[in-house]
Amino acid sequence: MSFSKFPPETLLNIAGNLSTEDHLALCLTSKKLRGVSELLLYVDIRVTVEPGTARLDTLLNNLSSDEGRANRARRLTVVFAHVPTPQELKTINDIAVKLPRLRIFNIEYDCDNPDTNAGVADPVSSLPSVIPSFLKTTTLPLTASAPPSSLINVTWRSPIVQQGTFTNFVQHHANIRCLMLRAALIPDLDAGILPNLEVLQAPLEVVLRLLPGRPIRRVSTVARKKVNYQWKKTKDALLSVEVFSCVQAWGDTEGHMWLPEMVGWMKNLQVLHLSYGIHVIPVVLRHTKIRFLRAFCVSDAKVEELFDSVPSLEVEKRFMWNSKPSEEWLANWEESA
Structure with missing residues (x-):
């Protein structure tokens, strides 16, 4: 029996156990299977960015061309094989803003350099x-004036190469409750930024700067x-x-x-x-x-x-x-x- 003849609910259950590569293969099979696979592909988005590639721009274009894709996203993970450029971080910011139901955001820098990764290895795990x-x-109730963002969990394991971009990011996503930072240097953040932060994993100098005025x-x-x-x-x-x-x-x-x-x-x-x-x-x-x-x-x-x-x-x-x-x-x- 062909996959395409199964009801959508059954297809979703089956597709939930498949790898990303298998999802992509299903997308090429038929329109029906592509629709089912896309439902899951865009729920948990993971992008590995290598030097000289335009994967972030491609993702941004895909999300911009189909509002349904953006609405499905609940988790976004971006892994860099290099120190991200200011433009790449700006693109990530633009992507996150386009995902109205995003709950979890992870940005990682795959590097063993202890100076770059100064801070917490991963004590929470x-x-x-x-x-x-x-x-x-x-x-605590969310701030009434908070921007329309559902993001509550952020892991930023990458150097903050452009302080303005980071500040804009945390300022827009004012409902963040859990923040995990590897960088020991962050920009000065007014107490009105991250007003709902309850869980913080970071180097102590960062913790001491963020504690005042936040729950x-x-x-x-x-x-x-x-x-x-x-x-x-x-x-x-x-x-x-x-x-x-x-x-x-x-x-x-x-x-x-x-x-x-x-x-x-x-x-x-x-x-x-x-x-x-x-x-x-x-x-x-x-x-x-x-x-x-x-x-x-x-x-x-x-x-x-x-x-x-x-x-x-x-x-x-x-x-x-x-x-x-x-x-x-x-x-x-x-x-x-």
Whole structure:
């Protein structure tokens, strides 16, 4: 029996298990199959851009010529094999604006250069995936004056080569709630930009610049020595943080020395995740609302001291973290004894 004779619902179920290459092959078979395949091709768009190619322009033209394609898009991923040019970033901005139902946007730079990729490798991917009910607080309402954008989750793992383009992007998509940045240098953003940001993964210097004036509740970052006492300039903004994850920068053994004092200012902190080499100080945690703690290389004596000194800790003394990265804008946590 020919594929084209199946009802559209059946074709969609079958096509959902096919690769992009197979979708493209189906598009060449018949008009009916092309229509079904396009439904799925434009739901999750992934483009790899190599030097000298015009793939972004082609995508923009395809979306401009068919409004239905633009309306289907929910996720857009652009992978660069080179440092993106200002014009390429502008084209990406134009593409994102044309996708009224876009929810997730990823821009990646495929490079192993540690200087270019300074910041967070990917600490969020190792975090637990189900959040306790006490952390599921009501999401703040979206700003009434926000532009008509449905985008809430942005991963920008590429150098910000043109600050104006980045600023225009985050200013237009004012409903962004989750932002993951690799760049350590970002333009100055007025507090009116990104007014609904709740989850932030970025180098600490970026975190400290974005915290003031925004309802950021979850932070994932890297401790680096050069930040030192910069955090004291925005210490009042730390009050909004409820979930804090921190890893130590590679080769920077002193980058976390100031961390305990900073954590002490997170009066509403409920979940804390610290990587190898970062020590926990019980007296600091007593000033927070800490209930869940994940730390490494902690002696049994230190564990006893922690639970004796911090009565708000509610997890078992011995437990494993069942964690898988979540694709939602707010990943969740769960402890399992």
